Amino acid sequence: MSELTALDKTAWADATWPLGTHVDSDGGVTFAVHAPAATRLQLEIYPEALGATASAAFLPARGTDGVWRARLGGLEAGALVGFRAWGQNWLYDEAWAPGSAAGFIADLDEQGNRFNPNKVLFDPYSREITHNVDTDALAGLGVDVGVFGTGGDLVDGAPRRQIDTAPYAPKGVVVDEEAAAADKPQLPPERAIIYETGVRQFTGHPSTARLTDLLAGEPGFEDVPDIPAEYQGTYRGAGLLAPYLRAAGVTTIEFLPVHETNASESARPGATNAWGYMTLDFFAPNRQYAADRSPGGPTREFKEMVSAFHAAGMEVYLDVVYNHTAEGGNWNGDVATTGFTSLGGFATAEYYQMTGDKRLVDGATGTSNQMSYSSPAARRLVLDSLHYWSAVMGVDGFRFDLATVLGRLPADAAPDDWGALKRFFNEHPLLTGIAALAEAENIEVIAEAWDLWGYEVGNFPRGWGEWNGRYRDAVRRFTKGDANTADFLNMVNGDYHHFEDNGGPQKSINFVVAHDGFNLADLVSYQTKVNDQPYPFGPSDGGSDDNLSWDSGGDQGLRRQRLRNLWTILMFSRGVPMVVAGDEFGRTQNGNNNPWALDSTAMRNNYAMIATNAPQRVAVEDGTGAVYHDNLGVFDSPGERVNPLFRFSTFLMRLRGRHACLHRAAWGDLAAGGDDVSYLFLTPAADGAPREGDRALAVHIDAPDDGFRLMINMADTPVDFRVPAAREGRVWRRLVDTAVSAERESNCWAEGEGVAVADGAAVQPWSVLVWHEAAQPDAG
Structure with a gap:
């Protein structure tokens, strides 16, 4: 120097x-x-x-x-x-x-x-x-x-x-990396299929070193490289896996927090945060996720990763935490004792909410230091951070953890009238400022629209997308036989009543599972969480006790069938689907529904599950002797190296991307014609609309040049469905059958290749049958 x-x-x-x-x-x-x-x-x-x-x-x-x-x-x-x-x-x-x-x-x-x-x-x-x-x-x-x-x-x-x-x-x-990122793909938001993962979860498993072998024979995955050991669990490794997600049909990867966070390098007990929800710096990429940890290295490597996804035509979203920080609150309840290393040491009163006696608030976040967005300085911090990650680092969108905190008044300043409180929330300068920034920079902003003080799904200002917890709960309930028919159909139709004035169904981010809760295979395999098990699958504190899960009566075949049901319903619903890493091939957390502090190999994507028909019987490969719970058993498949769930899930994601009627930015009316896409809901006999309590129903997706018929049977006996004749010049062909009996064919057939069908079908218990209205082949 x-x-x-x-x-x-x-x-x-x-x-x-x-x-x-x-x-x-x-x-x-x-x-x-x-x-x-x-x-x-x-x-x-x-x-x-x-x-x-x-x-x-x-x-x-x-x-x-x-x-x-x-x-x-x-x-x-x-x-x-x-x-x-x-x-x-x-x-x-x-x-x-x-x-x-x-x-x-x-x-x-x-x-x-x-x-x-x-x-x-x-x-x-x-x-x-x-x-x-x-x-x-x-x-x-x-x-x-x-x-x-x-x-x-x-x-x-x-x-x-x-x-x-x-x-x-x-x-x-001091980092000299202010050059703007390369051009972004600028994908229409309605086209998104979001894949939620952590950096280490995505590429940190030893199996990533054998991807060319594990994916051999899977069409479309020929360009996926092996990940060298030094890049496993890093930004660079994630960028190398862009061809994997592109081939699977994913458009958008959403990373769990990558801002610098408090966490031990060795995953020391009591000092580990595998998910990263303890932000220490809103501008700095987490150095532990970088292969190059030299000064400036994490910044360069992150930008290179984003460029790799952009080159593959994909977008990158970040899960961001602006509702609290890693600085902590009052130690042992003592107002005089804190442990500030940044924000709080410069301007506690500008950045944090406090009580009348100047104690840090532990309210809507449960983390002891809730940020105060009544302060212009705090609002500026968030907007400057978002602009930096968008304009310089190249990020295409953001999902906001406990986003309601960003629009909360201090509890002692909130109006008593609910209508006034809702108006204030909808007009909060930070929430509207984020929406304005999103429009100006053509990025997506998505709210986790709840916190410990309330549930605000559908109440965010225009321009925001929202995680739709109502969709999650309605689909979970209906697919385990609760017959909550009206709620289920409202969610399949994009939750019109809550999102019709906010830009379209693409503002509803539909998900059945997310990082915080059961993953998909565990949702159909456990009645209750299993968080008190030993390392590497536990122990974990917290986790919801209300999971709306069902262990499928212990029937492994039914569990596999129900997984396919959930994938099918998610991909055919209006709105934007979000899936969780590893759900495409049957990853399990052994019933742990809150492994936030488990930075273990067992919690990462084990891609060896793709090259087998018994995915949960593969080795964990962490050196501890731990084993996965075998909840899914053995799939009936063409060969021992074929995972029919992987072929099924990737087929559905690709299918959604190919058919414009499955990713519309507006609701159609109930009349065919024009550019409208209508979702019509019918009884199995097609003689009227479903009623509350019905466990079997049909969804007809009607577009001018395309069409699908979903026959959904969540009853425990077969149900006969009637399907009207196809339109002139077209024919119905079988596309999807989630029943175990179709596993040998991976439960799906490419458009135009499925057998021609007519009149109707008997749909097996707890299964979904989908027909596609395809062009009639030439007579010659």
Whole structure:
């Protein structure tokens, strides 16, 4: 590093450069941090991430906008940066030195800010950070996460607030990677088939090294490479698997959180978060998911991964967590004790909701530090983060964890009138601001539309898509025989009543399972969760007790049949389908419905399940001797290396992509003709509409040049269905039959290849039959 120089220092306070750390075109590096209540800020440069003290220090200037700015010369990409902050609760005293109490008045000020110059902070806008708070490296320095705490608890005879965290705290990394991403595919949102996965879940299993062999004989998968061991579980490995998802018919991969999170590198018990729902930095890609962990490496590698998906014609969505952070709340309920390393150390009152006595709120999130989006600074943070990931990192869409928190008022400020509360939510400046950004940048934004304070599916502002929990529950219930007919049909039709004024059925994200709950094979195999089992499939805390699951009476054949039912209904419903990684070939979590802390090989996609007709009998390959529960048994297949479920699920995803009538952006009316696509719901006899309590019904998808007839029988006896004659010049052909008796043919036939059928059919218990109205072949 060349000699550091404070550039244009007299202009710092009045500068307008953006928040964050940026390498500018003149060879300088600018810094801008929001800390309006701070009385002094010190910028420090570090030679190492851990175990070192600062090698240089500078004093930024405070602008009238509450932002502290500095510009340095001689600093290069890869430099490590930290900050110290003083305020009214801890005034600057010339006698102060790291580890000193000089200037201390209290642990928090009247607004709830927690300034403490002994606790080194990283810029919340840092493009990368060196490590997270739960890093195993702290143990090598003889300390643990307790060093980050404030308050008066004694540690080695001194109050905890006096521990200097310079050798331990995460540092911001100067990253010179601001170039815009390559062109995006810009797929119409209604075309999406979303595949939800974690980076490690997707490519972290040893079986990825044998993909060319495991996928041999599967048409369309010839371009899928083997993943070298050094790339397994990384962004680079995920990019190499783009051809796998493209061949399967998926259009969109949605990653569980990739923002830097608190997690041990070795999956140390009590310090593991395999799903990543503890965001430490809203701009930094998780360094542990990168093969290249050098400064700037995770950023470059992530962008290269996105480019690989874009080159395959696919889009990339991110699951993002803006409702809380990894900084935690009040330790042991003590208002004076926190462990801030970034946001809270600069401006607690600007970023976090607090009670009247300045305790951090543990309300809608259950995580002890709910973000406050009544604050313009907090709203700006989210919008700036989204813009960065979209415009620079190339991301095509976002799914927001507990998105309702983004539109919540503090509990003591909420109106009593429900109508007024709903209007406020629908008009909240952050929710509408995100929708406006999405429109301007042509990206998709999807809400998990509930939190611990309420359920808001269908209430988000125009422009938002929403995870449709009503769809999940209705389909789960109907397919286990609950005969909730009206709800089921409303969901198959795209939940018109909740989404008709929000842009179309594509705003309903339909799913039967998601990462947080049973996966698909377990949904049909367990009555209750099994979370108290030993590693690597447990133990796990939490997890819903209300799963609307059924173990299919222990019948392995029925379980396989019901899996196909769920795949069929999902792919033929109006709206956007979302599937979970590994469900395409029968992955199991052995009944664990909340493995958030299990960063184990057993929870990753085992692609060996594709090359066998007994997918849950393959080895776990984790060295522990663990085995999968064999809930599905042996499929009746053409050969031992064929998994009929894999062929069936990929057939359906490809089919949906080929037929425009299955991914429309608007509801058709009940009359045929024009461009309308109508979903008509009928009794098996086709003599009227289904009634509540019916367990068998037909869905007729009527398009001008295409058509399907779904015959759904969730009764425990066969049911005869009548099908009117095909239109002139066309013929009905069998397309899908989920019954066990059709497994040898993978339960599906390509359009035009299925046997011609007419009049109707007897549909077996707990099964779905689909006919396709195809063109009549020429008589000659």
